Amino acid sequence: MPASYDVAAIGNAIVDVIAPASEEFLIAEGLAKGAMGLIDEGRAEALYAAMGSGIEASGGSAANTVAGVASFGGSAAYIGKVAGDTLGEVFIHDIRAGGVAFDTPPLADGAATARCLINVTPDGQRTMSTFLGASVFLTPADVDAEMIKAAHAVYLEGYLFDAPGARAAFVKAAGIARDAGRLIAITLSDAFVVERHRDALMAFITEEIDLVFANEVETMALFQTTDFDVAASALGKIARIAAVTRGAEGSVVLSDGRVETVKAAPVAQVIDTTGAGDQYAAGFLFGLARGRPLAECARLGHIAAGEVIGHYGPRPQTSLKDLAA
């Protein structure tokens, strides 16, 4: 069956609150720069009260990726859990307005829509504190099998490894995709996620995954080494394709024993790196679904990442289709 979606993704459905912050603020609040930390609702309220004035924007790693795929002119679907509140309405509006299919029913009673408090330092680095709220109430019942089967690739967010129900949803989706002969992709998401779930992630990748996205820190964390080449090479051995991003240096794509290094796109000014990895995955997955060679997939990834780091907010504000043309 030809795929009617380029990508179907499963992830934590989150609204971002993004504000500029000083290095001193990160220290005062005990935040690990560049990482994603999980917080409860009380801490979220206290941290929000301490944060600067900012903007709100729909986020969620895999949701940002499918929004990017749609911006390239691709077709995409998304599965994730919001609550029936104002931020949930914002999330649903934004993902559908971008042209992404989204039908997961909101959580009826219970936790609020997930929020990610993002403090952006003057160097453009983002430090994330996430209150997962309703997003962790995603269950296997929310995985629409027809949606997964209809996609060229299913894209899974490593963050989901933190919630048992969501992880089960993730495993179900991988099974459906495998049976349908579809590509299965994952992003490692965060070095602390890798630390928390190293063995389970390693087994899952080895058994189920065709394509792994990771940044260099996550890759080294997975293999417990500080030697990037060793880690990348090891990742290339357990996955059919591995695409490892290296910030301003670009990315390395490993496949069938071959290693290709692709440069990042030039960027006038880095404002906020939120969503850079998500948009790299968007370009890569879109290229792959359209049959482009791997190096070109990586170049599309860098075009998308270059757009998103030039402004606050994790999703493209300019048509990626136009930028890629």
Place this chain on the structure above:
Amino acid sequence: MPASYDVAAIGNAIVDVIAPASEEFLIAEGLAKGAMGLIDEGRAEALYAAMGSGIEASGGSAANTVAGVASFGGSAAYIGKVAGDTLGEVFIHDIRAGGVAFDTPPLADGAATARCLINVTPDGQRTMSTFLGASVFLTPADVDAEMIKAAHAVYLEGYLFDAPGARAAFVKAAGIARDAGRLIAITLSDAFVVERHRDALMAFITEEIDLVFANEVETMALFQTTDFDVAASALGKIARIAAVTRGAEGSVVLSDGRVETVKAAPVAQVIDTTGAGDQYAAGFLFGLARGRPLAECARLGHIAAGEVIGHYGPRPQTSLKDLAA
């Protein structure tokens, strides 16, 4: 008594929803490009559903201005009405996080926090559709006399002329400021506001106002002429100081029969003009409170406007104090 605030402002407390839009979208939705139209809650829901994916950011014209004054390192206070809902919390967080004093109690029961749906066309022009919600329930009782007396200037938003209670609050604040020997400033806000309330605005300016902010369209609307020089000159006769913005051309400052033309600051790329006039007023009022000559006040205004049109969102994302240095 020396002023403890540079500016105290009264305005409609609004959260903006900002999304890119095509010219065709404006036509299909019957929106007058570049203007601010008032809509009810039903229309707000329908228009939001039709809009593209965007960002949310605290807005409100005079609130944007005091946020700009604070970004210059000035001290400011704000009076405006939100509801006790999620968007109201966002508004309160952002204005206080910027260092602005804000104590107006939220509306207990009734309308939701005001939203302004802003469609930004590829030329950077913004077209606004505002659901006023709780903001019009501002009353004279919300005007904190001590706050007004303590400010070098009180700044009034022309948009408030649309709601009788808010207009009464506005008149009360002007009276307090006059009795305290403070500067009274107003912005005409929008050409349609001028059309709706021309006589009342004209009388209010003539009797109460020291400083008028307006753009060229609003100035010509006030005097029902298409000749800018005639309109600007007429405005200069009814107000002690008039600062008229002309988009990319800069601004014209009229005072005591003198006319000074000040160029706009260079801008690399215009992304979204939302807040340009508000930030011009911020720089101007900050300069005035710090005793700068009028032409320098206008230059500070252009620095602030230049910052805000380079990104989505109506408030500065970079320290205006640093930019002005």
